[in-house]
Amino acid sequence: MALNAVIILMASIVLVAVYRRGYDKGLSCAIFLLLLPPSNLSIELGMWVSGLPGLTIHRVTIVIMVIMWLRRPDLRRSAWSVRFGGLYLAMLFGCTIATIFSGNFTVSVKRLAFFLFESIWLFFVLASSIRRRETIDALVRAATLALVGAAVCGVLEKRAGIVVPSYFGMRAQSEFVARSSGFGGGDVASTYGHRILFGVAMAVAAHHALHMSVQAKKKWAVAVYLAFSAIVLLALYYSQSRGPWLAFLLSAVVAVLLCHRPYVKRLLLCLILGGVAMAANPGIQRNISALYESTWDPSTVKGSSFRWRFQVMENATARLSEAHSPVVFMFGYGFGSHLFMQFAAVELSSGHFGDFTSWDMEFAIVLFERGVFGFLTLLLLYGLVFGRGYRSLIRGSPHKDMLSLSMIALFALVFMKTNVSFFAPQLVYLESLHVAFISALTSRRIE
Structure with a gap:
């Protein structure tokens, strides 16, 4: 606890100092602090009240940002005039x-406050603060360095057994949970709390x-970022999660369709080198093949988890x-309600039953x-974001590279919402950042 308090205090002092040197510099520093540290780097106020x-480092960072x-x-x-702001409101x-009519009012109120503060307000702060292309470039650089830092933590966890979240008190929901339940073995979660969520971050x-x-612009910088790409892809493999692997491959297809030739060449080079590494290492081939083969076998944990996603949505709809x-139908049961709902065992395949204990699908x-209203509003937001972005691309936007990156990143994130619950706050911040971009x-001339 004392270590956490010292780190959070020092990070806050540094962040304020950087803000005083320039608003954009402070914003970039804040993005770094939002995407790298684990959520268990916090001060547990509940011990006193x-x-x-x-009080996580993320929440302290957002307070300073606001x-x-x-x-x-x-x-x-x-x-008040930022694009997509009306949908967030x-x-x-x-x-x-939904919170007013929630059967779990206290929990719903807390989570509503988090949603207001960590999603709605954060989006408005970011979207209204971006006025120059230099600001976007600085924010992307900060986000990239933070994500690479998480990748390094993941590699250290795999190769050296160094689990960064364990130094801040309790260990985050990491792979010992997965191992004890039959998932994986030697998989990593880094600072993102779960191997799948870590894999999502690495795919982006x-x-x-x-x-x-x-x-x-400089050759040494190109070499450094290519090395970062290799580290991130290695960390993506170490996550041992099929969903993020597929998300990266599908987003790569989107990248080929949207991006400039230089980016596509670098991407194809990485894919070719990855294929060569697989061909040179039969162990990697066997591992990946075994994981995907188990997807179709309902008698395995992996196979059951694949079918579970469909069952989750069916149960939520039912x-x-x-x-x-009608109020609950339209607006839902309120934030946090899914944690208190119990369902009977369901048949995942012929003669194979499982208890409904996990909500492994964010959309469900x-x-x-949030009910029908909230669900459709979110889908409308995604539709407009992709639609506006694509329209700007085909109209010859001078910022095609950045628009393409944001659309690729959001595609991967939205796709993974069909596979897992986004309980790692860093992924919420990452989504808000790219929607703000x-x-x-797409709404005004960037200086």
Whole structure:
């Protein structure tokens, strides 16, 4: 606890000092602090006052970001006109209604506050603060370095047994949970709390690093970012998760369709080198082949988990259709309600049953907790974000490289919401960052 408090205090002092050197510099430093540290780097206020949430380094960072943003009247005024802002406010409205009628009111209120602070407000701060292309480049650089830092932590966890979150008190939900339940063996979670969530971050990080290698002007910088790309891809493999692997490959296809030739060449080079590494190492081939073969075998844990995603959505839909009032049907059961819902065992395949104990699908959680209104609003947001981004691309946007990166990153994140629950806050921040990029790049002229 004392170590956590010291680290959070020092990080806060550094962040404020960087903000004083320049608002954009402070914003970049804040993004680094939002994406790298684990969520268990926190001060547990509940030890002194029952019911209070933990004061994580992420929440302290966002508090400082908001304070610095509030000191800029020009940014506050422009926040009301940011693109997609209306949909974020609509989501907040729907979630507020759901919270009022929630059967788990205390939990829902806390999570609503987190949603307001860590998602809604963060988006408005970022979207209104981006006025120059240099700002975007600095934020992407900071995000890339943070994600590479997480990759390094993952490699250290795999190769040296150094688990970074364990130094901050309790160990985050990492691979010992997976091993005890029959998943994986030697997989890593780094600072993201779970191997799948870590894999999601690495799938996005690979595109970040490749983007930076293309943007770099000096040869040494190009070499450094290509080395970062290799480290990230190694960490992605170490996550031992099929979903993030597939997310990276599918997003690579999107990249081939959207990106400039230099980026596509670097991406194809990485894929070819990855294929060569697989061909040279039969162990890697066997490992990947075994994982994907088990996907179709319902008698294995991996196979059951694959089918579980479909069952989760079916259960969420069924429970919502049985809602006791039209308000609950429209706005859901409220934040955190999925944690308290118990379901009977379900048949995953012929003669193979499983208890409904895990919500491994973010979209199912959204539907259950936010109802039809919240679910459709989120889908509309994604549709408009991709639609606006694509329209700007085909109209010859001078920022094609950045628009493409954000669309690729968001594609990977949205795809993975069909595979896992996003309980790692860093992924929420990463999504807000890229939506803010597309909001800024498609709504006004970037200086």
